[in-house]
Amino acid sequence: MQRYFTDATLTVGAHATLNSTVEHHAVTVLRMQVDDQLEVADAQGHAFVTTITKTAPLTVRVERPIPQSHELPVAVTIVCGISKGQKAELIVQKATELGVRQVIFVNTQWATARWLPDRAAKKVARLQQVAQSAAEQSHRDRVPQVSFVPLLDAVLHMEADAKVVAYEESAKAGEHAQLIQTLRQQPRSLIAVFGPEGGLAPAEVSNLNDVGFVNVGLGPRILRTETAPWYLLAAISTYTELQEEQSDRVNS
Amino acid sequence: MQRYFTDATLTVGAHATLNSTVEHHAVTVLRMQVDDQLEVADAQGHAFVTTITKTAPLTVRVERPIPQSHELPVAVTIVCGISKGQKAELIVQKATELGVRQVIFVNTQWATARWLPDRAAKKVARLQQVAQSAAEQSHRDRVPQVSFVPLLDAVLHMEADAKVVAYEESAKAGEHAQLIQTLRQQPRSLIAVFGPEGGLAPAEVSNLNDVGFVNVGLGPRILRTETAPWYLLAAISTYTELQEEQSDRVNS
Known part of the structure; x- marks a missing residue:
């Protein structure tokens, strides 16, 4: 699944608007649509599976956390x-x-x-x-x-x-x-x-x-x-x- | 020290002529001269310190083996x-x-x-x-x-x-x-x-x-x-x- 970043802090169930660079890549380049899923990692280094609810501006609903860390322990x-x-x-x-x-x-x-x-x-x-x-x-x-x-x-x-x-x-x-x-x-x-x-x-x-x-x-x-x-x-x-x-x- | 390769098998005390690509790099590019030293690894994967005895064609005297291997053990x-x-x-x-x-x-x-x-x-x-x-x-x-x-x-x-x-x-x-x-x-x-x-x-x-x-x-x-x-x-x-x-x- 495609992964993006946000400067916001995400919580499950809330909505988040992603920035215009992400919107361009997801919507224009990859042609993602409402109900498509993508991963978003937030300002705290926590990643979530999200669902697109609106494409302009690109808005997602935060579905669930991704428990596995991809960060080096050092x-x-x-x-x-x-x-x-x-x-x-x-x-x-x-x-x-x-x-x-x-x-x-x-x-x-x-x-x-x-x-x-x-x-x-x-x-x-x-x-x-x-x-x-x-x-x-x-x-x-x-x-x-x-x-x-x-x-x-x-x-x-x-x-x-x-x-x-x-x-x-x-x-x-x-x-x-x-x-x-x-x-x-x-x-x-x-x-x-x-x-x-x-x-x-x-x-x-x-x-x-x-x-x-x-x-x-x-x-x-x-x-x-x-x-x-x-x-x-x-x-x-x-x-x-x-x-x-x-x-x-x-x-x- | 600069290192080159040869298809020959080297022995200490013997002389070896290096190929024209090596000669170009050592003599023309790096301007090496008689009595300068360089490392040569041979066809057996053994490396030696050598001394230039002639620059055209590039000829070296094999001085001593380099005991430390630089090869992965696998x-x-x-x-x-x-x-x-x-x-x-x-x-x-x-x-x-x-x-x-x-x-x-x-x-x-x-x-x-x-x-x-x-x-x-x-x-x-x-x-x-x-x-x-x-x-x-x-x-x-x-x-x-x-x-x-x-x-x-x-x-x-x-x-x-x-x-x-x-x-x-x-x-x-x-x-x-x-x-x-x-x-x-x-x-x-x-x-x-x-x-x-x-x-x-x-x-x-x-x-x-x-x-x-x-x-x-x-x-x-x-x-x-x-x-x-x-x-x-x-x-x-x-x-x-x-x-x-x-x-x-x-x-x-």
């Missing part, structure tokens, strides 16, 4: 050095499918591309749309938030249960244990920093380490700047969503 | 339904970074795109180049093999220790345990089938199930056709490369 923030070309869109789209909660782009010392603050707002708005589309398509319960900070310093004091930095030199040195050790602590939130194509400067890694970011290796192969966050998200899903189910079965 | 074959546009290139590039051993593209019933056998050879040759570049960049010890088969039937009787199919309906039904159960058997080879955008037809899944392919869910979010094989490869890496290191440490 709220993951990825912080990505700016890359050239269309990589930011690809990072956001795939990271959304893989369950990311927040994506922050940041200018770093060794990056070969840089966003100017006055043009970043437009880029972020475009990337937020990419996140929204990918969240609908992958049946997320929340749309990840995309933002930009001009300096890595802004990331140093963000709060999270676990903080890691994907440092290529750690991977090359054969570091394979730290990510799992971090996940064993059952963090409810995790922030992970990824360098751009040129990597992070040693001074940047050192600054991150000083405030508690731990270097993690992501397997023995050298991953491109966009692949590394996807690997991390898939690894967290594997550890928390596939294994947990597994231990449930073993215990039952 | 030889993974992914079989992908044909998708529209440039997705095949993206699938091959990222799957190579994530450790795939073989990528097979196949026409399926519900696909919205189809490769004609007479044009497939050219596509496969191009994709093989993508695999080679990605293997160099990610420091693989082997270049994954790319191929095309016109019918899914050709896949039914391929040999592998484990055979899975990523079936969207299984994921929707909340199947979260099967992949880990499969990996617990410590397969040395695994073949995984992924549908195109339209998904696999139930009859196709049924045919796969009949010959021992097991339906696996890849977490609660709905992944696009290109994202699903990346998730699988990252999950296998997490289970075999991150966890194994972990248990080594626990035991030592």
Whole structure:
């Protein structure tokens, strides 16, 4: 069933009007009609099955909650050095499918591309749309938030249960244990920093380490700047969503 | 250090001449000179540090083996339904970074795109180049093999220790345990089938199930056709490369 998002908070039995972008997609593109059903996830990250009662403006009756969560049990923030070309869109789209909660782009010392603050707002708005589309398509319960900070310093004091930095030199040195050790602590939130194509400067890694970011290796192969966050998200899903189910079965 | 591949089998102390594509990249693009070092992985999947002794034709002296393997401990074959546009290139590039051993593209019933056998050879040759570049960049010890088969039937009787199919309906039904159960058997080879955008037809899944392919869910979010094989490869890496290191440490 098609899934959309609303900024409202939904309750079963009530009606809700969806915004014009959703109306255009559902009514004009997909030609949905009165009595057709669609899923709507609300501002609280709760999803419901709804029935269309009116198409202009698009209005739905909230039928029943969808109990199964589609959210990673760890709220993951990825912080990505700016890359050239269309990589930011690809990072956001795939990271959304893989369950990311927040994506922050940041200018770093060794990056070969840089966003100017006055043009970043437009880029972020475009990337937020990419996140929204990918969240609908992958049946997320929340749309990840995309933002930009001009300096890595802004990331140093963000709060999270676990903080890691994907440092290529750690991977090359054969570091394979730290990510799992971090996940064993059952963090409810995790922030992970990824360098751009040129990597992070040693001074940047050192600054991150000083405030508690731990270097993690992501397997023995050298991953491109966009692949590394996807690997991390898939690894967290594997550890928390596939294994947990597994231990449930073993215990039952 | 830059990594290249050779079809030869290398031995320490011997000299080897690399092919003209490698010569162009190393000498013309990167401006490497006599006495510069580069890594070369040979036909056996063994990698060595080498020193350039001549630039035309590019000739190296084999100095020493690189003991650390960059290959997934499970030889993974992914079989992908044909998708529209440039997705095949993206699938091959990222799957190579994530450790795939073989990528097979196949026409399926519900696909919205189809490769004609007479044009497939050219596509496969191009994709093989993508695999080679990605293997160099990610420091693989082997270049994954790319191929095309016109019918899914050709896949039914391929040999592998484990055979899975990523079936969207299984994921929707909340199947979260099967992949880990499969990996617990410590397969040395695994073949995984992924549908195109339209998904696999139930009859196709049924045919796969009949010959021992097991339906696996890849977490609660709905992944696009290109994202699903990346998730699988990252999950296998997490289970075999991150966890194994972990248990080594626990035991030592």
